[in-house]
Structures are given as structure tokens and as C-alpha cells.
Amino acid sequence: MNREQKFRLFRICLAAILTAGIFCSPASGIPLLILYLVPYLLIGHDVLKRAFQGLLHREPFDECLLMTIATIGALAIAFLKTGEYAEAVAVMIFYQTGELFEDWAVIKSRKNITSLMDLRPETASVLNENGGLKEVPAATVPVGTLIAVKPGERIPLDGIVIEGCSGINTAALTGESLPRDAEPGTMVHSGTVNLTGLIKIRTEKSFDDSQASKILELIETASLRKSRSERFVTKFARIYTPLVVYAALALSLLPPLVLTLMDQPGNWSEWCYRALTFLVISCPCALVISIPLSFFAGVGGASRKGILIKGTAFMEVLAKTEAAVFDKTGTLTAGSFEVTALKPAEDSHEEELLSVLAHAEQYSDHPAARAVRKTFGNRTLSYEVSDYREIPGRGVSCRIRGFPWDPGKEFPALAGNRLLLQDLGIVSGDTSGAGTAIHAALDRRYLGHAVIADSLKSGAEAGIAALRTSGISRIAMLTGDTGEAAREIAAKLGIQEFHAGLLPKNKLEILERIISECRGTVIFAGDGINDAPVLARADAGIAMGGLGTDIAISSADVVLMDDDPGKIAVAVQISRKCLRIVRENIWFIIGIKVCCLILGALGLAGMWLAVFADVGVMILAVLNAMRCLFTGNAESPEQGRNKTCKGKNRNGFGERNG
Amino acid sequence: MEKIYKIMTDCAGCALKMETSARKTPGVKRASVSFMTLRMAVEFQIPADGSQPDTAAIMKNVRENCKKAVPNSEIFL
Numbered sequence: 001m002n003r004e005q006k007f008r009l010f011r012i013c014l015a016a017i018l019t020a021g022i023f024c025s026p027a028s029g030i031p032l033l034i035l036y037l038v039p040y041l042l043i044g045h046d047v048l049k050r051a052f053q054g055l056l057h058r059e060p061f062d063e064c065l066l067m068t069i070a071t072i073g074a075l076a077i078a079f080l081k082t083g084e085y086a087e088a089v090a091v092m093i094f095y096q097t098g099e100l101f102e103d104w105a106v107i108k109s110r111k112n113i114t115s116l117m118d119l120r121p122e123t124a125s126v127l128n129e130n131g132g133l134k135e136v137p138a139a140t141v142p143v144g145t146l147i148a149v150k151p152g153e154r155i156p157l158d159g160i161v162i163e164g165c166s167g168i169n170t171a172a173l174t175g176e177s178l179p180r181d182a183e184p185g186t187m188v189h190s191g192t193v194n195l196t197g198l199i200k201i202r203t204e205k206s207f208d209d210s211q212a213s214k215i216l217e218l219i220e221t222a223s224l225r226k227s228r229s230e231r232f233v234t235k236f237a238r239i240y241t242p243l244v245v246y247a248a249l250a251l252s253l254l255p256p257l258v259l260t261l262m263d264q265p266g267n268w269s270e271w272c273y274r275a276l277t278f279l280v281i282s283c284p285c286a287l288v289i290s291i292p293l294s295f296f297a298g299v300g301g302a303s304r305k306g307i308l309i310k311g312t313a314f315m316e317v318l319a320k321t322e323a324a325v326f327d328k329t330g331t332l333t334a335g336s337f338e339v340t341a342l343k344p345a346e347d348s349h350e351e352e353l354l355s356v357l358a359h360a361e362q363y364s365d366h367p368a369a370r371a372v373r374k375t376f377g378n379r380t381l382s383y384e385v386s387d388y389r390e391i392p393g394r395g396v397s398c399r400i401r402g403f404p405w406d407p408g409k410e411f412p413a414l415a416g417n418r419l420l421l422q423d424l425g426i427v428s429g430d431t432s433g434a435g436t437a438i439h440a441a442l443d444r445r446y447l448g449h450a451v452i453a454d455s456l457k458s459g460a461e462a463g464i465a466a467l468r469t470s471g472i473s474r475i476a477m478l479t480g481d482t483g484e485a486a487r488e489i490a491a492k493l494g495i496q497e498f499h500a501g502l503l504p505k506n507k508l509e510i511l512e513r514i515i516s517e518c519r520g521t522v523i524f525a526g527d528g529i530n531d532a533p534v535l536a537r538a539d540a541g542i543a544m545g546g547l548g549t550d551i552a553i554s555s556a557d558v559v560l561m562d563d564d565p566g567k568i569a570v571a572v573q574i575s576r577k578c579l580r581i582v583r584e585n586i587w588f589i590i591g592i593k594v595c596c597l598i599l600g601a602l603g604l605a606g607m608w609l610a611v612f613a614d615v616g617v618m619i620l621a622v623l624n625a626m627r628c629l630f631t632g633n634a635e636s637p638e639q640g641r642n643k644t645c646k647g648k649n650r651n652g653f654g655e656r657n658g
Numbered sequence: 659m660e661k662i663y664k665i666m667t668d669c670a671g672c673a674l675k676m677e678t679s680a681r682k683t684p685g686v687k688r689a690s691v692s693f694m695t696l697r698m699a700v701e702f703q704i705p706a707d708g709s710q711p712d713t714a715a716i717m718k719n720v721r722e723n724c725k726k727a728v729p730n731s732e733i734f735l
Binding site for chain 2: 050053057062063099102103106109110114219220221223224225226234237238284285288289292293296
């Protein structure tokens, strides 16, 4: 608690003690009213002031105004009839207690979540020319500065390691506790912890552009992309408060008027009291605070697991997921291909095959090309390559010159899949067996193929299984890879629906078809590099491995900071839990308020119950909302099973929303 | 075009009022206020002639309107 909050708590206690004292005193009549006014003004003077300001600015229906009318009205009734002043003062005391609690909860969760994510050290140790160290504020360090990070310290700025080797704990950014190795040339990110050795880093980004700053900014702006529930609450609050105020007005005037006309006692003060009770119940603060708080806590909790959700709106999308579509390479598989076999054609040999492949693929960034280069190793690329063209979904075509048998002549060369060769009328050899085949042809002569295999990511299998137990029945895989490679991976993961041999635009078409076939939402997970349009088209695009790739962060709606596809199921579960809490709160709050309004109108509920309906409900709702922050048990399979049936129910109800 | 501003206010209801006031200000297409992170996102209307909106002038009005609705609020421009 900060100083201001302590002061407010003290004020509340003082007012409560004073009220209790006066309650026991023998005073009556006007002196009693004056006595009660002391704690009333002590506790409520700022509320009165704000209500007055609200009136001046023609912004009625302010909670302060409602409280002011209700308490002054109650005091007036007490003065004229009952003499029960304590009630009015108590309402104000409880109201202020609620406000204090709300303030405390908001500040606490704000701190909790942002301090958790704000991993930026304040200072950086800058190296000067003669090797000395100087501590300077990290925000003032220009790009290209040499800084030193000792073991155990957090890295203050993104940069490249120049000297020293160490392990880096990236858990703060990725949720992954296994340390990553850093050696000269490795890119390291702010917010991660240097574990074992002293490293010197040349900074690549300024403080504001560094990874930790960007993530923090992302989380802070996430709550601006509001979910439907939040927009509902805003609209509801706008209608609800004036409605209750008019209802209160009607309640105070109509029944006694009718009764008077019917020649019965009007009992004006009783109806007036009931109307005032209405006003106390009417405050929508519980809704207005607890719903955004739930989402904010949910986003914060997810970020602790290395899942960045870029808007609370996407939590709703994730929770309603009906189909999950995956890119294969780099998402479900590690994307680090290796050449597992070289299968030269009869009139060729391994050396020639590998050499042509390595030359043709030397500029390509395709994972298969990287695998070929890795196998080719440090041997020199001795031939000249010209007319280089990359054909999406096919491979590479180029011309190679400098072969020993005819050094002056250029030969057309091809490296790619069967389709590439087929297009040019070259028949490729038999490619039975696992893995992807990358064929090569030189001067229209088939040279053979290299078998390239990819490995599944460690979390993929468990991740797909978890999605299925979460009730997401349709899981599809899209890939530009061959049917055989896709079938093998799909079989390992138990995915029935897969589409292979796709160009980026085909992926988009298939995704659109799936979206049109699904009632719920469709999420797509890709690596964010070549599937940006697909990521954008999906109801929620999930990019893998946000660490270090700005494209992924900018094009996706959800970013998984580590490469683990298993986190998708976790994200869905966190979102569902959060939405369940939001829904609980909405029904709970509106339910209690409506009940209390009815009881109040019938004269069965006094101010005391009204205060509970306002402050008590708010405190309970805020406590419930705080549960969103705890995501620890979101992964347990037992819960996953429970959610299965709920998920199905929800899909059933989904029609109503559509 | 959208810009994000830091704000200061002390109750969730006030944040909603600020959002409404900002939205009503001429030149503002869309406004969204997050009470939890004390941020306001303002999307500006592109003037009919296709020029860049004068965000500084619009935000001055937004700030004024917000102060009218919620006296002890602040937008850090």
C-alpha cells in the first residue's frame, strides 16, 4: 500500500469509529444529525465534490453523484422520519472501502504484470578505450557501443557477442528454462540472463527498440484491442446506469402517486427510501473494473509462459477455436533439415550430385538449401553461377559455368522437387522412402537426388494431443513439402487432414475453405516468415519463435516466444479459463444486482444489502478476476478433459452469437 | 493512422468517460482507453484532401474534452 492508500484506510477506520461512537451516544434530533455529519463529511467530502463537478460539466450518472444523492436522501429521510442516520454514513464508508480495495487491486496487478515483464536493467556497463567499465543508464547507450555483462547479470540491450562464451537463460522472454549457448557472433536479447562467463557485446538496438522493451510495449497495448466482452461492458454501463436512475425516479414517484389517487396513504418516504436503495445498487463499477482486469491478468499470465497475446480480443478467438491449422516446416518440425542420403542416378556419382546441388542452392534461404550447404561443408564453390531464379514451391533454376570438361560453356542446372523437373520434361528417379527428395539435373541430364529429412519438434506431439483433448477436433497441416514427407509427419502426430505441395497462395485458399466450413474460429500457426498472408487471414495467427524476428511479431496476433508448438494448447486453455472467469463475473454481477434491485423495489432489501450488491460484489468479482493471473494449472490433463465437454457446449451455443 | 498516448486517471469509469469524450472529438475516428495499462489509442481521420491529420491540434482538443468530462485526468502528449 502506498502512502495515499494508507491515509484513506486511516480515514475509513476513523469514520467507522466515530460513527460507532455516535451511534451509542444519547443525542437526538438536530444535534444527532450534526454529530453524524462529522464522519459523513470526513469520509465523503471528496465524493460530494466530484459529484458537484460532474454536474457542472453536465456529466451526470456518475457513481459519485449516485452515492451523493443516495446518502443525502437517506440523511433527509432519517431527519424527517426514522432518525437512522448511521445507515447513510455507513453506505459512504463502505463505498470508500470498495474504492480503496479497487485501487489497491488495480495498482497491485498493474505492478505484478508489468514488473514481471519489465526485465530491463536500468544501467549498462559501457567499456571505454582503455578497458575500464562505466555504469551508465541503459536508455542513453547508443547503437554500436561495447558493453560488458558479467555472469548472473541481465543483458540490458540487444546486441552481438564480440568476446567470451556463456550460457544465456532466456526464460524471462521465452518461458524456456534450458540455457542457450552464446559465443562470438551470437545475437543476444535484452531481458535474458548471462549465466556463466563474462561476455562483451556490441549493441545493435537502442533501449526502446530492444526485445524486452518491445514485449513490454506489446503487452501494454494489448488491452487497447478490446474484446467483445469488454465492449459489451462499456455499452452495458452506458445504458444500465441511466436506466436504473430513471427506474429509481419512477419508483419514488409513481407508486405513492397511484396510492394517493386511490385514496390510500401514499407513504412517500418509504418509496423514496426504496428508490435510494436503487441508486446505491446501480453503480456498475464491479463490471467496469473486473472485466478488463480479468483480460489484463490473462494476457499477463500468458506472457509469463512465453505466449504474447497482442489484443484481448484474440483471447476470445483462441477460446472459441474449432480448427487449428499448422504450417509444417518450422512449426511442427524443427526446420533444421539434414541430408540423410545421396542417391545418384546410374550415370552420375555422389560428388557430382552434391556439387551441382550446392552450387545451385548457394543463394537460396530454403531449409533444404541450407541442409545441402551444410553437407557440402567447407569445400570451395569453384564454378560460376548465373541466371539464378527461385521458383516458389518448385526449386531453383540457374546456369553453371566452369566445369572441367568444358570450362567456357554454361550449362542449365536445376535443383528442386519432382515438379520442377517435370515442368521441363525431365524424368526424375525413384524416391521411395522417408524424407524429402531434392533432385538435380544438369544440362537436361538427371543426376539423382538427395534425401532430406526434418525432425519433429519435441513439444509437437504432446501439443497436438493437448489440443485434441481441449476439444479442438479439426487439426490440419499445410505444407509446401511433398506428400510423402507430409504423410510421414502427419502419421507421427496423428493428423488426418494434411495438404501437401502447396504454394503460399494455395495455403491461403485452403485456409479460407476451412474457415468457411467452421462455425467456430480457425487459428493458424506458422513461422511468420513466408506465411504472413495466411497468418493475417486466420481468425488468430500464431507465429512461432518470436525471439529475434520482428516480422513474426508484427504480422501475427499471438506470438510464441519459444519454438514450442505445444504452447498453442496452453494459450487456448489460458484464454478459455480467462473467458470463463469473465463470463462468471458478468453473470454473477448482473444476477446479484438484478436480484437486489427486485428485493429493493419490493421493500425487502435496505441500504445494507444495497451496499453489499455494490461493494461486496465488486470485491468478489475483482478477487475472481485476479485468478486469471495464475496459469500454472492450465496444463494439467484432468482440466483439459473437463474443458473438452465445455468446449463442445460452447461450440453448440456458438450459433447464437453468429 | 493510430497513435498511443499515456494517460492518468484514477477510476475505471473515468477511463470509459475519457474514451467517450475522445471519440466525440472531431478528427478522431476511433479511440480506445485501457484503464489497466493507462494507455489511450487514438485513430485519426484522414482529411478529405488526403493530407496528414494534424494530430497535435486534435489531441489538444481531445485532452481538453477529457478534462471536461473527468477533471483530474491527464493525457501526456
